[in-house]
Each structure stands twice: as C-alpha cells, then as structure tokens.
C-alpha cells in the first residue's frame with residue numbers, strides 16, 4: 001500500500017519531493033487540506049479535527065502509514081491522535097522528532113538521558129500554533145540540556161505562499177528574521193519548523209547570514225522514513241501514487257507545478 005503524506009496545503013510537497021527521491025520504489029498519496037490552510041492560526045481542537053479527517057481520508061485510500069508533513073499538526077494533534085484515535089494496524093508519524101534528533105546528534109531510538117550538545121543557541125521559525133504549543137522545546141528537553149531556544153511565530157508567511165505571493169512571503173521572512181535577531185542576535189542554528197518554509201530557504205539563509213546553520217526538514221524526514229520502513233517493510237506495498245486536495249484542484253495544481261518545477265496534477269479529495 002502507498003504511504004500517506006498529509007499537510008494543511010502546499011508545504012508538505014517539500015517533504016513529498018524528498019521522500020520520493022530517497023524512496024523511488026514507494027508509492028505516496030499526498031493530501032493537502034488547502035481549503036482550510038493555514039492551520040497555524042487555528043486552535044488545537046480545530047487542528048485536531050481537520051487532521052484526523054485528512055488522515056482518515058488517507059486510511060480510506062489504503063494507506064496504513066501516514067506521515068504528518070506538517071509541524072503544526074505534529075505539534076498540536078499528533079500526541080492526542082496516537083493516544084486514542086489511530087486504529088490498530090495503522091501508524092501516524094510526525095516530522096518534529098527527526099529534526100530534533102539531528103539537532104541533538106542522536107540516532108533513532110536513542111533514549112539515553114538528555115546531554116550537552118554542540119548547538120547552544122537555536123532560532124525556531126514556525127507557525128503561531130506550533131510556537132504556542134511549545135512542542136519543540138518539550139521534545140528538545142528530553143534529549144539535550146543547556147540549549148537556549150528563541151521562537152519566532154511567522155504570521156502571514158503560509159497565507160502568502162498558499163496565495164502564490166512570494167514577494168510578500170519573502171518580505172515577511174526578512175521582518176521575522178529581524179525580529180528574531182533582536183531577541184537572539186547570534187543564533188548558531190536556525191530551524192525552519194514549518195514545511196512551507198523550505199520554499200523560502202534562500203530568503204531565510206540570506207536574512208540569517210552565513211554564520212547560521214539552517215536545518216530544514218525534508219531530507220531529515222526522508223532519511224528517517226527510509227530507516228523506519230527498513231525496520232517495518234510490511235508498510236511498503238503496492239498502490240498508486242496520487243495527489244489529493246480539499247481546495248480547487250486546478251488552482252492547487254498550478255501552484256504546486258510552479259513550486260516543484262514539474263507537472264503536478266491534483267484531484268479532489
């Protein structure tokens with residue numbers, strides 16, 4: 001069966017691209033909830049309701065394993081889903097842990113006590129809901145000590161990307177990086193904690209300057225999924241790849257084609 005990839009909209013395509021490249025033999029079904037993006041300004045209950053609906057659609061499509069390629073859903077809904085909603089035989093994974101494992105120099109399944117790591121000052125760029133969940137700081141505290149995190153809620157960026165207004169999105173990135181630097185003038189690493197942000201990786205890198213290491217999720221998630229499927233090959237099977245959206249398929253296909261620089265054809269979810 002295919003592996004499901006879920007996001008509120010176009011951002012998860014950055015993850016889809018990386019997992020397709022890393023695992024070319026695996027079929028993927030993508031679900032973008034473009035009709036309800038952005039999630040980052042919604043309440044946790046709202047994000048939970050929308051995420052379970054989308055993931056259920058992917059289960060109905062035959063996916064037994066779904067990756068939430070959305071930090072906002074991973075931060076606000078995943079734990080609640082895993083605790084009482086995910087049916088037997090199905091799995092839902094988030095995108096937070098691979099990122100934090102990379103930042104804290106850990107391998108999957110290393111549950112040893114938190115320890116000092118090289119990175120000391122981390123700038124987190126994410127949606128307002130992800131920032132207010134403090135899920136990043138919580139996951140980091142399980143693994144590392146002595147790391148100072150300054151989080152910047154990047155209001156407006158996802159809306160601008162979904163609308164295709166990249167000039168506005170880039171201007172917003174510059175102003176969010178300035179705001180972050182006023183709070184933390186010299187971060188040694190920056191985390192792009194929203195899957196939409198790799199579409200603006202250059203704007204972030206230019207605004208942050210050459211001394212800041214920028215961690216972006218797609219490749220880290222792809223590596224971690226390859227490792228997961230290596231340990232659980234039963235989740236790899238047949239099935240057809242597909243691109244589903246709750247939005248207008250034509251509009252979403254056009255934007256996706258423009259961002260990914262290859263033809264992307266969505267159908268109604």
Ligand code: DGL
Pocket residue numbers: 007008009011012037038039040041069070071072073127130158193194195196
């Ligand atoms: N791309 C998603 C994330 O990683 C969601 C952004 C949003 O819908 O606000 O957080």
